[in-house]
Amino acid sequence: MVTLQDLKRISDYEWEIPQTFRQDMRVPVRLFSTRRMLEEVMKDKSLEQAVNAATLPGLVGHVVVMPDMHQGYGFPIGGVAATRLPAGVISPGGIGYDINCGVRLLSSQISLEAAEPYLDELATALNQHCPSGVGEKGAVRMTEAELEAVCRQGSRWALMQGFANEADLRRTEEGGCVEGADPTKVSKRARERGRPQLGSLGAGNHFIEIDLVEQIFDSQAASLMGLEQGHLAVQIHCGSRGFGHQICTDYVQEFQGAVRRFGIHLADRELVCAPLNSPEGQNYLGAMRCAANYAFANRQILAHSARKAFEQVLAGKMKDWYLHQVYDICHNMGKIETHTIDGERMQVCVHRKGATRAFGPGAPELPDEYKTIGQPVLVPGSMGTASYVLVGTKASMERSFGSTCHGSGRLMSRHEAKRKVRGEQLRKDLESKGIHIRAGSMAGLAEEAPQAYKDVDQVVEAVVGGGIARKVARLRPLAVIKG
Amino acid sequence: MKPEFGFREHAHTADWELEVWAPDFPGLLEQSARGMYSISGMHLQKKGHRVETIRLHADDAESLLVSFLSELLWLEQSQGVAFDKFSIRVDDHYDLLAELEGSAIASIDKDIKAVTYHNMAIEASLHGLRVSIVFDV
Numbered sequence: 001m002v003t004l005q006d007l008k009r010i011s012d013y014e015w016e017i018p019q020t021f022r023q024d025m026r027v028p029v030r031l032f033s034t035r036r037m038l039e040e041v042m043k044d045k046s047l048e049q050a051v052n053a054a055t056l057p058g059l060v061g062h063v064v065v066m067p068d069m070h071q072g073y074g075f076p077i078g079g080v081a082a083t084r085l086p087a088g089v090i091s092p093g094g095i096g097y098d099i100n101c102g103v104r105l106l107s108s109q110i111s112l113e114a115a116e117p118y119l120d121e122l123a124t125a126l127n128q129h130c131p132s133g134v135g136e137k138g139a140v141r142m143t144e145a146e147l148e149a150v151c152r153q154g155s156r157w158a159l160m161q162g163f164a165n166e167a168d169l170r171r172t173e174e175g176g177c178v179e180g181a182d183p184t185k186v187s188k189r190a191r192e193r194g195r196p197q198l199g200s201l202g203a204g205n206h207f208i209e210i211d212l213v214e215q216i217f218d219s220q221a222a223s224l225m226g227l228e229q230g231h232l233a234v235q236i237h238c239g240s241r242g243f244g245h246q247i248c249t250d251y252v253q254e255f256q257g258a259v260r261r262f263g264i265h266l267a268d269r270e271l272v273c274a275p276l277n278s279p280e281g282q283n284y285l286g287a288m289r290c291a292a293n294y295a296f297a298n299r300q301i302l303a304h305s306a307r308k309a310f311e312q313v314l315a316g317k318m319k320d321w322y323l324h325q326v327y328d329i330c331h332n333m334g335k336i337e338t339h340t341i342d343g344e345r346m347q348v349c350v351h352r353k354g355a356t357r358a359f360g361p362g363a364p365e366l367p368d369e370y371k372t373i374g375q376p377v378l379v380p381g382s383m384g385t386a387s388y389v390l391v392g393t394k395a396s397m398e399r400s401f402g403s404t405c406h407g408s409g410r411l412m413s414r415h416e417a418k419r420k421v422r423g424e425q426l427r428k429d430l431e432s433k434g435i436h437i438r439a440g441s442m443a444g445l446a447e448e449a450p451q452a453y454k455d456v457d458q459v460v461e462a463v464v465g466g467g468i469a470r471k472v473a474r475l476r477p478l479a480v481i482k483g
Numbered sequence: 484m485k486p487e488f489g490f491r492e493h494a495h496t497a498d499w500e501l502e503v504w505a506p507d508f509p510g511l512l513e514q515s516a517r518g519m520y521s522i523s524g525m526h527l528q529k530k531g532h533r534v535e536t537i538r539l540h541a542d543d544a545e546s547l548l549v550s551f552l553s554e555l556l557w558l559e560q561s562q563g564v565a566f567d568k569f570s571i572r573v574d575d576h577y578d579l580l581a582e583l584e585g586s587a588i589a590s591i592d593k594d595i596k597a598v599t600y601h602n603m604a605i606e607a608s609l610h611g612l613r614v615s616i617v618f619d620v
Contacts, residue, residue, distance in 0.1 A: 189561070248597060249597045270599050413495055443592050
């Protein structure tokens with residue numbers, strides 16, 4: 001068990017679990033957090049899971065954990081780890097079941113004053129246009145050939161079907177399509193689960209939210225992103241649905257045998273892995289990229305549906321109701337990137353599980369309009385609290401493999417949240433604050449109550465204080481749609 | 484006194500953790516399935532009786548447990564069926580034959596994404612066997 005005494009303080013916002021903490025650690029663990037938040041996190045198994053992650057073969061630098069960390073399975077949520085190519089490992093459990101779960105932010109020229117009479121109608125229209133809930137089918141029905149095209153092309157497929165514009169793709173991580181997807185490595189079961197679900201939100205912590213841009217911290221960056229104080233924005237949070245869940249399930253099972261063949265000793269069986277240059281590693285990489293592209297297309301279709309909802313309610317009532325893409329980011333991914341580690345440029349596979357890529361200014365991967373400010377990072381809060389728009393920094397490239405936090409992070413178990421919060425009462429409380437709620441299940445709503453999450457202001461303070469992100473804008477929820 | 488078999492939820496920050504116990508391994512598989520259905524808030528339809536036979540093989544007991552529950556999740560999510568009667572046999576080589584009876588799902592509250600191997604170890608106890616299972620939700 002890790003205690004505060006085991007941690008080495010680097011700064012008020014950065015801490016280290018040294019490699020000497022446990023004999024099987026291959027690298028140290030770096031934590032971006034305040035002392036107060038660390039004391040809280042000691043109550044669950046996040047740090048133990050981070051130490052376990054630090055035992056994987058081929059790791060370089062250090063395992064990084066973000067301030068929104070909490071206990072997951074295998075890796076902690078908020079974990080980042082990089083393994084060196086060609087022989088470092090890739091771990092499906094270190095990426096997660098909801099492959100390329102992520103967030104998209106859309107901006108608008110709609111002022112709160114103009115939109116206020118229509119907010120309830122907008123919430124209803126979003127709920128109608130964007131299928132959500134447990135087992136809900138998506139807005140698009142696909143043939144097997146179309147699913148393969150989605151796997152290979154991601155958002156580009158959505159563009160060809162009329163669900164996107166060029167700016168949407170340009171302002172999406174990887175342009176909405178990770179190269180190297182191989183649909184032949186995806187099981188029949190994953191395909192069967194994936195075909196009916198494209199264009200659906202799902203349930204759990206996934207949501208669509210109408211927000212108000214409440215505060216601007218960096219007017220130049222906000223202006224480049226199209227964010228204006230007092231105007232509406234829309235966030236979409238979801239991933240690769242049953243398609244990604246099944247791909248991860250298949251490979252976690254298959255890799256149980258692979259670790260024995262490769263003689264890899266694991267601290268936790270959920271950390272199963274295979275060398276990136278092995279047939280097993282390459283097969284998973286090909287399949288995972290299919291799920292990543294599916295998730296990009298999924299959020300793109302939901303963005304298209306959100307635009308239709310806004311058009312239905314606002315067309316004819318105001319001049320410009322269009323929703324413009326700000327950016328789309330991934331939370332759960334394994335990506336081949338080049339980083340400088342201990343002074344050496346090298347290709348690594350960066351596992352981000354509940355963490356966001358946050359490349360700094362000048363990164364060639366960014367669209368031209370963001371090259372001077374760094375990559376937009378979207379940090380959703382909980383239903384009743386603020387969300388933030390940040391940008392990556394030069395320091396994030398040096399200290400966290402170009403990564404930062406992904407949300408506010410859970411504090412309370414779902415069981416405890418349901419015990420303490422009544423869904424119906426929560427809806428009333430949120431509505432009394434002027435937040436319009438559409439939820440498929442009151443029990444599900446209670447599990448996602450704002451009090452079940454950490455204080456997003458503190459999370460953002462820790463990453464900004466640690467230098468791995470800069471603040472651009474703060475958003476406040478006006479309407480929330482949950483499955 | 485703790486009953487001979489059963490399951491109960493434990494607090495887990497992000498996901499669902501279930502402790503399951505039973506006198507023997509087939510019983511542990513059955514209780515795990517019942518527990519998984521319970522935490523997902525599953526209710527079956529009264530009509531539309533469904534019978535399913537599942538055959539699985541694994542290299543060890545934990546892998547067989549994850550495979551069995553994953554198979555039930557697959558049937559739930561692809562065909563909309565779940566089961567409330569279980570007849571399960573497992574031989575010494577971890578070959579499983581399960582004959583299940585159930586029906587179409589009437590309603591379900593929670594989407595379980597996957598059954599994980601996180602810290603999974605089936606242990607012998609005074610009452611038989613016990614295991615903790617973490618589900619990704």
